[in-house]
Amino acid sequence: MAENNISNASKGSGRPVLVTSALPYANGSIHIGHLVEYIQTDIWVRFLKLIGKNAIYCCADDTHGAPIEINASKQGISPEELIAKYYKEHTEDFSKFLIKFDSYYSTNSPENRHYAELIFSRLKEGGHIVTKEEEHTYCEHCKRFLPDRYVKGKCPKCGAEDQYGDVCEKCNATYSTVDLVDPYCVLCKNPPVRKKSRHYYFRLSHFSDFLRDWISSNKELQPEVRNHVLSWIDEGLDDWCISRDGPYFGFKIPGEENKYFYVWLDAPIGYISSTANYCKTHGNKCSAEDYWTGNKADIYHFIGKDIIYFHLLFWPAMLKASGFNLPRNVFVHGFLTVNHEKMSKSRGTFLTAREFLEFGNPEHLRYYYAANLSRS
Known part of the structure; x- marks a missing residue:
């Protein structure tokens, strides 16, 4: 160094x-x-x-x-x-x-x-990574798991249509592809199915208290941004899937x-x-x-x-x-x-x-x- x-x-x-x-x-x-x-x-x-x-x-x-x-x-x-x-x-x-x-x-x-x-590796060593087998969005027509940007549907939080499978452009809510309402494959327009796959997850909830303190103490952060992020923390933070299938x-x-x-x-x-x-x-x-x-x-x-x-x-x-x-x-x-x-x-x-x-x-x-x- x-x-x-x-x-x-x-x-x-x-x-x-x-x-x-x-x-x-x-x-x-x-x-x-x-x-x-x-x-x-x-x-x-x-x-x-x-x-x-x-x-x-x-x-x-x-x-x-x-x-x-x-x-x-x-x-x-x-x-x-x-x-x-x-x-x-x-x-x-x-x-x-x-x-x-x-x-x-x-x-x-x-x-x-x-x-x-x-x-x-540091996240794993710190006990902040776990593996789980859970359902993910799979297109039987395209023969592939669909990543966030290749499945669309209605936002499960606000109901906005044609939203991607990771974040809503209307309400900024985040979610997984399986949470979408009436989903469809962006590639072929067919409705996907759910299929199990093992993935790595980051235990974001481990950092709820730290994030709340960090956001609250940052006086330079725009107030409307601070309030929005704090509302997400108060709602509870989910584990974050950090792996994808080929x-x-x-x-x-x-x-x-x-x-x-x-x-x-x-x-x-x-x-x-x-x-x-x-x-x-x-x-x-x-x-x-x-x-x-x-x-x-x-x-x-x-x-x-x-x-x-x-x-x-x-x-x-x-x-x-x-x-x-x-x-x-x-x-x-x-x-x-x-x-x-x-x-x-x-x-x-x-x-x-x-x-x-x-x-x-x-x-x-x-x-x-x-x-x-x-x-x-």
Whole structure:
């Protein structure tokens, strides 16, 4: 491990600051809704650097999961080729919108495998991982278990239709695919069945008291976000399934033949591996551990409101259990809407970053977002 030269690793002085944005999925193009977050974060990091803070901005492509494997198969290419295609496109688009990362990496990296396996082993050693055989959603027509994003139905909490099998975009509730009402397979539209499979679960309930204290004591957290997360804790936290059956593109769980880490286990770990990439590309004057262990730096996440559950419950519990630093704060933004509705291809209100550039100046969009974003 490198010595603690973190304060000299980049320009600036004072306590080092690590800032991240949520990782864009390597299965499609960046659109102007995505850009809300990256422009917001970029502006904040630029401000920190201008006032002399020792700040770095790290991000990465989120590259694992069944959607990657399925989309690559449809295109007749390997998953590695698909994620390479979108990595090139994403980095080009970010550059054209003047978004400057200190490290932009990939979750399909040796560093991410290392930290995913390290954190998983520490969770097991701490008694926070159990295995259970439970029912999961299986499509008899497609002959495969259906991951969260390949089964839709009505939200079991609020009844909203056409919701994915992990989180409701209307009420932000989380659940499993078998909880959906009137589910159907996204691939073939047929109703799935339930089939038993053995999986690994993270005992999130072990951290209820810790999470309640951590959320309640964070005075920087937006009040409406704090209240929302506390309501979930009060309702009781369920064990979280952190494995998936093959076929699946991701990291195989050590000792297993056809079980893989769920994408939401290794995706946020991409923040740590991108930090490691930053240190590697800056002469190894620091290490990821300098930022993520020992309380030597302040960590800030920028995310959308649809992934609050993962970043304010699962992620901090994983970090706490495995001996890594927690973020000092998580900034949450809403969705970009057109006429108070979510962007939609069918309504003609959906614009990719590249489509915007055909008629618009990227600096105009940056100014518009900066002028209109609020803390709520």
